[in-house]
Amino acid sequence: MTLHSDLTHSLAEAEALCARKGVSLTPIRKRVLELLLDADGPVKAYDLLAQLKPGAGAAQPPTVYRALDFLVSTGLAHKVESLNAYTACIHGEEAGGPVLFICEKCGAVQEQHAHAKLKDMPEGFQLTRSVVEHYGLCANCQAA
Amino acid sequence: MTLHSDLTHSLAEAEALCARKGVSLTPIRKRVLELLLDADGPVKAYDLLAQLKPGAGAAQPPTVYRALDFLVSTGLAHKVESLNAYTACIHGEEAGGPVLFICEKCGAVQEQHAHAKLKDMPEGFQLTRSVVEHYGLCANCQAA
DNA sequence: TGTATCTTGTTATTGTATTACACTTGAGGG
DNA sequence: CCCTCAAGTGTAATACAATAACAAGATACA
Structure with missing residues (x-):
């Protein structure tokens, strides 16, 4: 858990970006992005999955992969191909x-x-x- | 199956390179390299595995992964990280x-x-x- | 001969990702 | 108001990728 102000700030930016694009940052997607922002480095899908389901209703793999696909496709996260891991994108909507x-x-x-x-x-x-x-x-x- | 002359030519080069490096291009390693050279594009490990064992003595995953590790570490092949696939290196021993x-x-x-x-x-x-x-x-x- | 190292065989397991289908929800149109 | 359509999610099963752990043969060489 790093600085929470940074975290919420980025989440707010993510909300804004999604609004602009006309896509919806649902609770699950938001939660996954939050976990990525909160991490020190790239995070594996199954680690996200584990963090996602400390409670009763256990999330299944497709849940987290769908959220990750969404985040990657909107540019809010990247997949680190050589690590099979995911990381939040800290830039806005950069070209390139x-x-x-x-x-x-x-x-x-x-x-x-x-x-x-x-x-x-x-x-x-x-x-x-x-x-x-x-x-x-x-x-x-x-x-x- | 592409031109066989090219194929053997590259295999011969691989032999020479291994000799120079003092490592051994064993039959299994050679066979895997051959399959990579023979393919049109990157090949998945389990596809190699399937090609490796049309006969009776079924090769197991570690066999092909060990061969691939060897080929990659000697520079005879590359892993395409974003495809989880492998491809033969067509250059000699280039730096960079x-x-x-x-x-x-x-x-x-x-x-x-x-x-x-x-x-x-x-x-x-x-x-x-x-x-x-x-x-x-x-x-x-x-x-x- | 002994022993050290490299290579391969074998079984099992772990880790990564997708398929397929059912269900819910919310928006827009008749 | 009801219909329907699309987007999102739940769930179970499965496919695909890679490694762990240990046994066993092969070679070199003191």
């Missing part, structure tokens, strides 16, 4: 594909959005989507 | 991380190796490994 820098020690993710056109693309290749995930040590973890 | 261009229509993979230093890396981030996978339409598939 997400570029993730993931610390292998502390797990923190820093996010950028690349507008850059690729050089050295194969002749005639028409780009639609990119997965870019960089691993290394973040500035904080270099001290150790 | 692999950059994959994957056609969403025909599944073909074109591969480059990036030596480029990243601009706009977060302050003090020390890079160790990158996953870069681009999706789109290859030149051939644009005609349609």
